[in-house]
Amino acid sequence: MYLLPDWPLLNAALDWLAHGLLNLRWWQIVLVTLAMTHVTIVSVTVYLHRHQAHRALDLHPVASHFFRFWLWLTTGQVTREWAAIHRKHHARCEQAEDPHSPHVHGIRKVLFQGAELYRAESKNAETLARFGHGTPDDWVERHVYTGHSWKGIVLMLGIDLALFGAAGLAVWAVQMAWIPVTAAGVINGAAHYWGYRNFEAPDASTNISPWGILIGGEELHNNHHTYPTSAKLSVKRFEFDIGWMYIWLMSFVGLASVKKTPPRLAFGEIRAVADEKTLEVLIANRYEVMAGYARRMRAVFREEVETLKARKVDANVVKAASRWLHRDTEKVPVEAMTRLKLALAANPVLDKMVVMREELRQLWLNRSHSREQLAADLQAWCKRAEESGIATLREFSMQLRAVRLQTAA
Secondary structure: OOOOOOOOOOOHHHHHHHOOOOOOOHHHHHHHHHHHHHHHHHHHHHHHHHHHHHHEEEEEEHHHHHHHHHHHHHHOOOOHHHHHHHHHHHHHOOOOOOOOOHHHHOOOHHHHHHHHHHHHHHOHHHHHHHEEEOOOOHHHHHHHOOOHHHHHHHHHHHHHHHHHHHHHHHHHHHHHHHHHHHHHHHHHHHHHOOOOOOOOEEEEEEOOOOOOEEEEOEHHHHHHOOOOOOOOOOOOOEEEHHHHHHHHHHHHOOOOOEOOOEEEEEEOOOOOOOOOOHHHHHHHHHHHHHHHHHHHHHHHHHHHHHHHHHOOOOOHHHHHHHOOOOHHHHHOHHHHHHHHHHHHHHHHHHHHHHHHHHHHHHHHOOOOOOHHHHHHHHHHHHHHOOOOOOOOHHHHHHHOEEEEEEOOO
């Protein structure tokens, strides 16, 4: 039987190729890969998104530079480009200029070619000049992270091969694909197409899941678009934002300082009438107020649904009313609006709730009235609500007259 020569260097090379310096088992390599991609996700959501793009928190220079370095290694990401493109997305959301709206470019294109859309926009000098202000511009940024962005991912390839051997190529491939798939595809695509909405934000943003773990909390995208300058993306008790957990831990050890979180309503004594202070709270926290109104509308619908069925209202009409009753008129599809109108025509209580909702919404959409006139409009709205004969409307109006505003971390 022929035996290969005993060449120590060749044997060592083959052993390295098979096992790498760490000599890990396959499942250990999988865990390490997931851990590294999770650090990348945290770097994107905490550093690029909440810190750089929206200034929702300040980071200690040590933490900030770690995130910059890690993103250079694992994505080749340029901070200025990412922040500028994301700011433009918020400024032009769901419009023709939106860099990656699935309602403009199509859901398939954003899901599967989101990275290409990002690269195309990163070459738009006007976008970078208008929206890229305030991002790092030091020597390291100019001469390393931006000037040689591709060298980081090449260095990462070398590190992965050294640590894991031939399997390092697969580890590196996963690292390179992680952000294009999760951020450029899932967040920019799915989070503007599927999911649930806590708030009637002016765009099509949705929460993909109430548990923001896999994408660092970015799953709570509707919450983010409602309060874009908040460092915390969860707003409901059942929601969890792992990115906020990391920010809290960093704050505890002095590596981060939170600047803003979602506003929260507080309640005091009921004012005799809704005044300018009530108006101020209403406008500042309008999404939360309208979310509360929507909960009451759904409760009324559950009470009135038997009435609709007793009047032989078509099941599809009832279903449309259940889904679209609490939505802004311009967000309701034409076919659904036709069915919704049939349901409202058959039920004066639901119709009144919808009419009063739109009148309340017009208080902050009306740009022509003075502050004094808007306060008077709010007083008139409360009077009509409390005299409507609908208990839910009366209770909501009285609660509205008791609102106060506080910020909770």
